[in-house]
């Protein structure tokens with residue numbers, strides 16, 4: 110009688126482990142490939158967005174170029190909270206409240222400042238391309254109207270800097286800004302009711318640092334603040350290119366990570382860790398400047414945005430980098446103490462920015478004109 114053949118496993122243990130490893134590597138590799146999408150070209154998209162102004166020949170094409178330049182302005186969390194209406198002889202800038210930031214900006218103050226930044230770019234570009242603009246501020250309306258009549262083009266050195274401006278959130282090189290450049294910044298033309306307070310002495314900078322620390326400790330202890338921030342964070346190139354808005358981690362000097370990992374990291378950031386990071390950044394800066402306004406209403410916020418954008422463009426023309434540290438102003442309970450500490454008796458602080466010398470960072474993206482036209 111023949112022996113019964115020995116029953117043997119289909120796969121040896123070693124083969125099974127090999128298969129498991131190959132499978133695991135394939136799945137992980139596939140996941141990472143899909144998260145990092147190396148085939149997507151970020152720089153090509155950024156170049157297209159930050160392209161120089163096209164002096165188009167027809168009025169409708171010129172109007173679209175003007176709107177495009179307005180969208181290159183700074184704006185809170187890169188929400189791009191604007192809509193534009195192109196009329197026969199005017200461009201209107203409307204708020205897009207669907208893109209508001211209810212936690213960090215409950216009164217839409219920073220939203221209207223963002224519209225003011227867009228207005229400033231628009232005005233510089235209209236004059237440079239042969240229009241005379243006349244602005245109606247949102248005192249009685251809920252939008253900004255810019256009436257345009259044709260004129261001879263006016264040259265303005267800030268026009269060419271619009272595609273180069275950025276918020277540079279890295280550490281700076283610690284060098285003081287040259288006196289001649291400080292003089293130019295201090296001589297910046299302002300809007301009615303808006304003022305600047307430059308802070309460059311170690312004692313005053315230490316005071317600013319204390320308030321930024323306080324702001325960070327409050328904000329990063331607030332789950333609603335963190336959730337809102339995470340909603341607008343784009344943790345990798347694929348996310349950034351898909352939405353064309355929000356805060357792309359690489360622009361702030363952080364690595365690209367899958368969303369799950371990024372969320373866990375931000376949610377786990379201790380308030381003190383964030384305060385330490387920003388303290389280092391402020392210490393590496395040459396100085397800081399507070400932009401303040403007498404009134405605290407929509408028109409004052411728009412004018413503040415204009416002055417900020419003008420200042421940022423002037424800094425860009427001098428190769429000076431800047432970034433915001435608005436924490437002490439965003440926290441209402443700290444804002445009035447910060448106002449007194451800065452000696453701003455009759456003006457409320459609206460924005461706080463640091464400045465200095467540094468290399469440029471990767472550029473943030475913008476949605477196309479079609480997405481922002483009413």
Ligand SMILES: Cc1cc2nc3c(=O)[nH]c(=O)nc-3n(C[C@H](O)[C@H](O)[C@H](O)COP(=O)(O)O)c2cc1C
Nearest residue numbers: 183184185186187219222223275276433434435473
């Ligand atoms: C009103 C306002 C508030 C802002 N607040 C901050 C801030 O607190 N921290 C920060 O890093 N950037 C802040 N920003 C900068 C925006 O995040 C930035 O403009 C946006 O991401 C687009 O990037 P870009 O300016 O480099 O083009 C603010 C911008 C504006 C207009």
